[in-house]
Amino acid sequence: MSKQQVFKIKVLLWDKDSPYDFGQSGDKGKFFLKIPHNFFNSVYFHNLSGGQFKVLLELLRRTSECNRNDIEIHRNNIRMTLKCNRTDIEMTLNILRDLKAIDFIEENFANKEVNKEINKINKKPEVLQLPKKKISNNKPKKISFKKQIEDLYENYPRKIGKKKGVETLSRLIKDEDQLKSLSIAIKNYEISVSGSEPQFIKHFSSFANCWEDYLEINVEEKPTEESVLALFDEAVRMGREMEKNNEH
Amino acid sequence: MSIKSFSPKNGLAVAKARLVESKKMLIKTALKFLLEHNGFRPAAMHLIIGLSGAGKSTFFRTVGIDYQINKEGHDRAGIWYSEESENDFEVHFVKTSMAEAYFLNKDINFYSEVDGWESKKADFAKLEKMFKESDIVFFDNLTTSSFYEGSYNEQVYFLRKLKGLVKKYKKPLVVFAHTDSKAKEGAKALIEQNDIRGPKTICNLSEFVYILQQFHVGSEIKSTLRIVKNRGQEVETKVFFLNYDKKSSTYNDAVKLPFSQFKMFFEQRNKL
Numbered sequence: 001m002s003k004q005q006v007f008k009i010k011v012l013l014w015d016k017d018s019p020y021d022f023g024q025s026g027d028k029g030k031f032f033l034k035i036p037h038n039f040f041n042s043v044y045f046h047n048l049s050g051g052q053f054k055v056l057l058e059l060l061r062r063t064s065e066c067n068r069n070d071i072e073i074h075r076n077n078i079r080m081t082l083k084c085n086r087t088d089i090e091m092t093l094n095i096l097r098d099l100k101a102i103d104f105i106e107e108n109f110a111n112k113e114v115n116k117e118i119n120k121i122n123k124k125p126e127v128l129q130l131p132k133k134k135i136s137n138n139k140p141k142k143i144s145f146k147k148q149i150e151d152l153y154e155n156y157p158r159k160i161g162k163k164k165g166v167e168t169l170s171r172l173i174k175d176e177d178q179l180k181s182l183s184i185a186i187k188n189y190e191i192s193v194s195g196s197e198p199q200f201i202k203h204f205s206s207f208a209n210c211w212e213d214y215l216e217i218n219v220e221e222k223p224t225e226e227s228v229l230a231l232f233d234e235a236v237r238m239g240r241e242m243e244k245n246n247e248h
Numbered sequence: 249m250s251i252k253s254f255s256p257k258n259g260l261a262v263a264k265a266r267l268v269e270s271k272k273m274l275i276k277t278a279l280k281f282l283l284e285h286n287g288f289r290p291a292a293m294h295l296i297i298g299l300s301g302a303g304k305s306t307f308f309r310t311v312g313i314d315y316q317i318n319k320e321g322h323d324r325a326g327i328w329y330s331e332e333s334e335n336d337f338e339v340h341f342v343k344t345s346m347a348e349a350y351f352l353n354k355d356i357n358f359y360s361e362v363d364g365w366e367s368k369k370a371d372f373a374k375l376e377k378m379f380k381e382s383d384i385v386f387f388d389n390l391t392t393s394s395f396y397e398g399s400y401n402e403q404v405y406f407l408r409k410l411k412g413l414v415k416k417y418k419k420p421l422v423v424f425a426h427t428d429s430k431a432k433e434g435a436k437a438l439i440e441q442n443d444i445r446g447p448k449t450i451c452n453l454s455e456f457v458y459i460l461q462q463f464h465v466g467s468e469i470k471s472t473l474r475i476v477k478n479r480g481q482e483v484e485t486k487v488f489f490l491n492y493d494k495k496s497s498t499y500n501d502a503v504k505l506p507f508s509q510f511k512m513f514f515e516q517r518n519k520l
Contacts, residue, residue, distance in 0.1 A: 195519045197436055223516040225466040231516055232463075232470055235509035236489050242504060243280075 051088035058082055059092075145179050146170045152183055157190045158198060161205030168208035185214040194222065270480055275384060275420060276318040279311065280502040281473055281488045285456065285481035288384060288420035292479075293411060293453055295423050297444050298460030299431060303471050303490065303499075304424050305340070307460055308388050310490075310498040311422065313346050315384060316353035326382030328375060329360040330393040344497040357382050365394050372409065379417040388424040391445040404449050411453045425450065436518040441476055455479040460490075465517060472510075473502065 048056060058081060082088075149169045153162055173179050186207075192214070193201045202210075275287040288294055298304045315325055329337060337358070341350040357378050365371060371394070379385055387410075390396060395406045414421045431443040439459050441451040451457055457477035463470045471490040475483050485504040493500035 223519050225520065228465050228513060228517045228520060229468060231509065231513040232465070232489075235505045235513055236503050238509055239485075239489065239503040239505050242506065 048092070049088070051082075051084045052092040054082050054084055055089050055092040143175075144170055145173045148179055149173065149182070152179075152186055153204060155183075155186055155190065156204050156207070157193055158201040158203065161203030161207075163205075165204035165206075165208040168205065169211070172208070181215055182211055185211045188214040275315070276320060277311075277314055278318055279314050280504065281458070281475065282311070282314075284475065284483045284485060285478050288422060289455060289481070290420055291415055291418040292455035293414055293421050293423060293450075294456040294458070295425060295444075295450060295454040296458045296460060297425050297427060297439065297441070299427050299439070299462075302460045302462050303492070304389070304460060306492065306498060307473070307490070308386065308424060309340065309344075309346070312386065313341075313350055313496075313498060316355070317349055319353070319355075319383070323383040324355045324357060324381065326357040326378040326385040327359070328378060328385065328387045328393075329358070329362070330387075330389050331362065333360045333362045334358045340497065345495040346498060361394050368395060368406075371395070372406075375410075376413055379413045379419055379421075382419065384420045384422070386422045386424075389426065390423050390450065391426040396446060400447055403447050407447065407449050407453055423450070423454070438474070438514070451477070456481075463514075463517060465520070471499070472505070 146166060149166050150162075153159075153166065169182065173182060189202075189207065189211075270289075271286060273283075273286045274290055277283060277287045282288060296304060296307060298307075312325065312327070315323075319325075327337070337360075338350075341347045359374055359378060361371070387393075395410075396403050410421070426445045427439060427443045428445040431439050439461050441457055441459075442448055444451060454477065456475070456479070459474045459476055461472050461474070463472065469492075471492060473488045473490055475486045487505040487507055487510045488502040489505055490499040491501040491503065492498075
């Protein structure tokens with residue numbers, strides 16, 4: 001039996017939130033599988049083919065039934081049990097490895113990982129709260145961009161509805177990136193309505209509710225007399241063609 | 249006047265007969281925009297609205313000569329002119345390549361308010377006579393006519409009487425009218441029925457309403473005709489490009505314009 005044909009694995013069921021549920025720490029296996037609990041509800045799990053699914057179940061079954069610290073799983077053994085082909089076994093292992101939700105962990109590293117997680121549960125349950133605290137600490141502070149929005153308003157093509165518009169946008173704009181986007185949207189809108197009569201330009205308060213529509217707008221170049229005449233000629237050509245078709 | 253009783257059986261037969269008749273071309277024409285609704289319709293008012301210089305006179309000559317050429321037998325046109333004399337009108341034709349065709353086929357009851365206006369009452373009697381003796385009546389121009397002088401109520405009263413003549417003699421009436429001062433050549437909106445000068449009643453009374461509008465792009469002028477009202481007739485295309493022919497001083501072709509493309513042109517032209 002060559003080394004390549006043997007997988008020594010330990011299944012480590014791990015959920016980032018809670019409850020934590022670990023298998024026993026292994027000390028002799030070559031590799032460990034680290035599987036988050038929610039993997040079984042994930043799209044990865046549901047996308048496994050029938051054969052791959054069987055292989056995964058067999059791996060889990062063998063692991064959970066065995067009291068030994070590490071489990072030797074012979075590929076051929078699984079193949080004979082499941083009567084599946086070798087590709088399914090390889091593919092399952094590869095898929096598990098390739099998916100970021102599942103890691104193969106080297107033996108020494110796995111021991112540390114398992115112990116670390118067990119310590120978190122047994123000794124310092126409050127540590128579990130830590131990430132939450134961190135998250136709350138990392139929350140961006142609510143910054144008001146009212147002043148900047150008022151500055152941008154100066155470039156807006158129709159000076160009506162400032163108060164309501166600024167209020168709405170102050171609520172919607174939460175970071176610098178959005179502020180930059182707003183600036184782009186105003187520029188785009190300004191170009192798109194250039195030459196239009198005022199009644200066809202939105203009040204700033206109306207624009208505030210749909211500014212994102214002008215983010216990726218393809219701002220057309222201002223038409224030329226030639227391009228406008230070409231449009232008319234095209235309409236005439238289409239009309240003549242339509243008449244010809246009707247005659248036929 | 250008593251209200252006629254309505255018999256469902258007869259009603260259906262009458263309606264069917266009217267439907268068949270509405271599809272017949274009773275006034276012959278070669279103009280595409282008229283072919284859309286089978287020519288000028290008898291007992292119907294056809295209103296043409298346009299700005300000064302939008303091509304109403306050219307349009308008038310076009311439909312006039314079309315009628316003269318395509319008419320059947322001794323059909324006669326009645327022309328009521330409020331702005332020019334008969335002489336002015338004919339001089340227009342002499343200048344053009346259509347002169348021969350016009351004078352050869354000419355069979356017109358002509359009356360010009362410029363030549364001999366008497367009074368509203370006396371001239372209305374002349375107008376009624378024109379309806380009686382003609383197969384089609386052209387009225388150019390309603391908004392400058394002496395009939396239209398006076399109060400709003402007087403104008404509406406005249407319009408009702410005019411409509412009465414159309415229904416009484418069952419002749420097609422083609423009326424030309426100006427837009428009011430709000431409508432302008434370079435405006436970025438299309439001219440609508442409500443832009444007519446004076447009472448809007450004429451639009452309600454008319455079975456067909458056409459708008460003549462020119463679009464200036466650089467040195468070029470694109471003349472268009474839109475059918476904005478077509479009561480009792482189905483119309484497939486509503487926008488036409490009128491091709492002006494310098495020699496004949498008429499529109500020698502009308503091309504149907506796909507509305508979406510026309511709209512695109514109009515929007516882009518407004519951005520110039």
